[in-house]
Amino acid sequence: MSGGPAHLLTTLFMAAAAMGYRHASDLDATPRTTVTFDELSGVRRFNAHTLNYSTLLLEDERGILYVGARGAIFALNSSDVADGSHHTIHWEASPEKQMDCLQKGKNNKTECFNHVRFLQRLNSTHLYACGTYAFHPLCATIDANRFVLPSHFEEGKEKCPYDPARGYTGLIVDGGLYTATRYEFRSLPDIRRNLHQRPLKTEESPLHWLNDAEFVTSVLVRESKDSPVGDDDKIYYFFMERAGEETTSFFDKSQVARVARVARVCKSDVGGKKILQRKWTSFMKARLVCYIPYYEVLRSVCSLDGGGWASTVFYATFTLSAQWRTMEASAVCRYNISAVQRAFEGPYMEYQDWARKWSRYDGAVPEPRPGSCITDHSRRKGYNSSQDLPNSVLDFVKLHPLMFEEVKPAGEEPLLVKKNVAYSQLAVDRVQALDGCSYDVLFMGTGDGWIHKAVVVNSVIHIVEEVQVFRDLQPVESLVISRIQRSLYVGAASGIVQMPLASCARYTSCYDCILARDPYCAWDGRACRTITTTDRTGLVQDIQSGNKGCWSGSGRGSLPWKNRTVLQGDDVLLPCDQRSNLARAVWLLNGSEVLGTGQDRLRVGVDGLLVTDTLPQHSGEYRCYGEEQGLRTLLAAYSLTVLPELPRSPTVAPSPHAASQATNDMKVAYISAIVTLVVLCTVLSIILLYMSCLEKRKGKYVLGEPRPASVELQTVSANCLRKGHREEEEEELTYPDGCLRIIPGEAPTAATSPVKELPVAVPPLPPPLPAELTNGVGALPNVLRKMNGNSYMLLQQQEEPLASPLYSASFTEELSKILEKRKHTQLVEKLDESSV
Known part of the structure; x- marks a missing residue:
């Protein structure tokens, strides 16, 4: 791999352009707003003394969220997962099984536990759960009302993976358990049906139907409902496997690649009579492509239907394959059920022994x-x-499981290609907007604990926001949407997060609400609020273009003017906080636009306008607007006054007579100073000689009883409190009569008390400048500002008091924090190499 990530990305987009895709900037998308962990609101969290809260089962009508974790199953209140009303089943692996797991060389910190991998509703009264149980899988039927483990467990080798890291998917359909994974250490990947009178599995000879497959998910599509041809329900499986056919890889056609697949089986399949006994007779698979080279690592799939199976769509996220570890990127593609059907109704492929490939x-x-x-x-x-x-049909099925046609995305191109992000999970909701159209809203979890919320508008994805739901970096492992609770449940290693589908109150103006293009939110004339199905009158929303609906300046609002007064030659920063990552800062000086580039001493950056080496002509009224989708929103207003330099007092040349008199006065002053110094030296010498004589006589004669003749001066703090330390007790002494106490008694000697260093006197701080003389720079902390889009400056006009907490952080820490925050906004496509 040569050329680095930039070269790779350029090559990818060149390939995309060659295939007729939209421009590279259209494929990528920047989240409009960024919400960090500390800015979250309305979020509830649940965690217990365990890990890996990755298996979620939401029963929306019952108001219960079931969670399968490591060694436990939880039943949470779906309206508030953090209310403490949850029920817990402890299901730890036995010490004997853990010891057996350790003897097999497995990891006693990650693998030798009971990881609950399957949790589904079995019938109206019971749940069905399976766990790895320290590499000895077990399954259990759980009474949902009593919510306790049964006394008898079932063998889980045919139903659950032994390895907690192994790809796995499972569904219970009409009482039958449909699972797909590698069930044993030496077994091949398999799609199986259990809990059924006709158990089935995939064929292994003479051809392996699955080639080192890693399963991602499975989806039931009820194609029998209202079918004009009397068709059957089908279960679709999405997975990765090694490709045996020639791939359309853009970079290296010689290597064996891993490709994404979709397979299907029929629910009513009961196997063959003589051939393919207890094997699927309806198994077929086809390649799933997203049309970006090497975006072949399938991460997550979610399905939606518009009320009938024929309108079913699949959304899938892909990431770069393992060969490109130098960078991160993700792609999102949408597939129609009709495209999947066309592939399964098309030509077959056949394995050629002499060429050792499929054709x-x-x-x-x-x-x-x-x-x-x-x-x-x-x-x-x-x-x-x-x-x-x-038999001819069954023999053909055994040798031709792979289809020739690829399943292509809608529009034959991705909806999104996102740089520097690895999407790990996906959940989709369909929302009817005020314009009467239905929009698909995607919630995409990343590998570092963020949620990207996006809306699909025609064939383009608009990312409404990115939200940091976990402080510690960890991948999002599961996502579930509750339409009743209007919540998104996020499962990860550290716990469960419940967050609202929309935080409309975050948008404070009409323009902000409209520009967000959030299908859940609309402007009611006073505030941005969540849309309900019952009350939609007087609401404004524009999902298609995001710039229509605000009238008579309702999007601007009123802002107070801020005064800034500086001396000529000083620098002044006029801050302007752009809440939207898609907005462009526009500055007006007395009604004329400030370009910021090529203009003398003016620099426009993402954080404000910097005026350097100010002149009187810089005085005036400054307004900052955020320009987005053709709309301008007033964000800040300043009145800047630049005062001229203070005049210097004139100097007058002295006369010759005055100069002579000054010389005589200087001579007298020198002589007086010398005489004074001699007298002081003599007096000091006498005092030192006297003190020396007293020191020699000390201790030879004692007249009368010893008494405390010395005093100790002690100072206390400004609030006149100090701690008195004694061997028996510790008490607090208060001095109401001042901060200096004269305490009679013996002064502590070196033998009895440690020497205390005298505090160094700190000179008083200068009084702060009046508000009208501040320039907006000194009041800021040592903040790293990005000015003019391509250079960084550390702005610090005046020193803060030494006790300020701003001095506790070093420049390196400060830089790291700012760059970490900027990492998720990506406002500048190309930064200078000298930026940092």
Whole structure:
């Protein structure tokens, strides 16, 4: 890998342009607003003394969120996961199984526990749960009302993975358990059906239907409902596997790549009678492409339907494959169910032994079509179940599980290509906006604990906001949406987070509310509020363009003027906080726009306007606007006054007579100073000689009783409090009569008391400048400002008091914090190499 991330990204976008995609800037998207962890509001959290809260089951109508974690299952109140009313099932692996796990060489900090990987509703009264149980999987049927473990457990080797890190997916459909994973250490990946009178699995010979597969998710599509052909329900599986066919890799066609797949099986499949006994007769798979080279690592899939299975769409997130570890990037693609059906109805592929690869099969195809479900057409020909299928069909299915056609995304291009982000999870909601259209809202969890909320407008993704839901960096492992509670539940290693689907109150003006383009929010004339299905009158919203609906200046609001007065030659910073990462700062000086580039001594940055070496002509009225989607929102207003330099007092040349008199006066002053110094030296010598004689006589004669002849001067703090230390007790003494106490008694000697250093006197601080003389720079902390989009300056006009907490952080820490915050905004595409 040569050329680095920048070269790779350029190559990727060149490839995208060559294939006819939109411009690279259209594929990427910047979140409009950034909400850090400390700015969160309305968020509730749950965690207990365990880890890995990754398996979520939401029963919205019952108001319960079930959580499978390491060694525990929780039942939380879905309206408030943090209210303390939860119930807990402790399900730890036994010490014997943990010891057995350790003897197999497994990790006693991550693997040798019972990780709950499966948690679904089995019937109206019971739940079904499976856990890894220290590499000895177990399953349990749990009474949902009593919420306790049963006395008997089931063997889980056919239903649950042994490894907590192994890809796994499972569904319970009409009483049958459909799972996909690698079930044992030496077994091959498999799609199985259990808890059914006809257990099934995938074929392993003479061809492996799955090639080192890692499963991501599975989706049930009820295609039998209102089907005109009497079709069957289908379960779709999404996974990664090693490719046996020639790939369309842009970079290296010689290496064996891992590709994304979608496979399907029919719910009513019961296997073959003689051939493919207890095996799927309806298994088919096809490649899933997102049309960006090397975006082949499938991370998450979520489905939506518009009221019928024919309108089902799949949203999928991809990341760069392992060969490109020098950078992070993600892609989001949308697939229609019709595109998946076309691939499964198209040509097959066949494995050629002599070439050791898969290629298109152009031979004859038997009837009924291999891999298809039983339909009315099949029944009219006498095929009422898969066991009635002819041997020619079943033999063909064994050798042709792979389809030639690829499943292509809608529009044959990605919805989003996001740099510097690795999306790990995805959840989708469909919202009807005020314009009568339905919009898909995507919640995408990242590998470092952020949630990106986006809305799909036509074929473009607009990222409404990015929210940091975890302070510590950790991947988002699961996402579930509750339409009843209007909440998003986020599962991760450290706990569960419940956050609102929308925080409309965060938008304080009409323009801010409209520009957000959040389908959950609308402006009611006074505030931005959440839309309800019952009351929609008088609301304003514009999802399509995000700039219509505010009238008569309602988007601007009124801001108080701030005065700034400085002396000529000083620097002044006029701060302007841009809440939107998509807005452009526009400054007006007395009604004329300040360009900021090429203008003398004016620099426009993301944090404000810097005027350097001010002149009187810089005085005037400054207004800062945020310009976005053609709208301008007033964000700050200043009145700047630049005072001229103070005049210097004139000097007068002295006369010769005055100069002579001054010389004589200087001579007299020198002689007087010398005489004074001699007298002082003599007096000091006499005093020192006297003190020396007293020291020699000390201790030879004692007249009368000893008495405390010395005094100790002690000072106390400004509030006249000090702590008195004694061997028996410690008490606080208060001195109401001042901060200096004269205490009679013996002064402490070196033998009895440690020597205390006298405090160094600190000169008083100068009085602060009046408010009208501040320039906006001194009042700021040592903040790293990015001015003019490509250079950094540390602005500090006046020193803060030494006791200020701003001095506790070093410049390095300060720089790290600012750069960490800027990391998620990406306002500048290319920074100078000398920026930092």
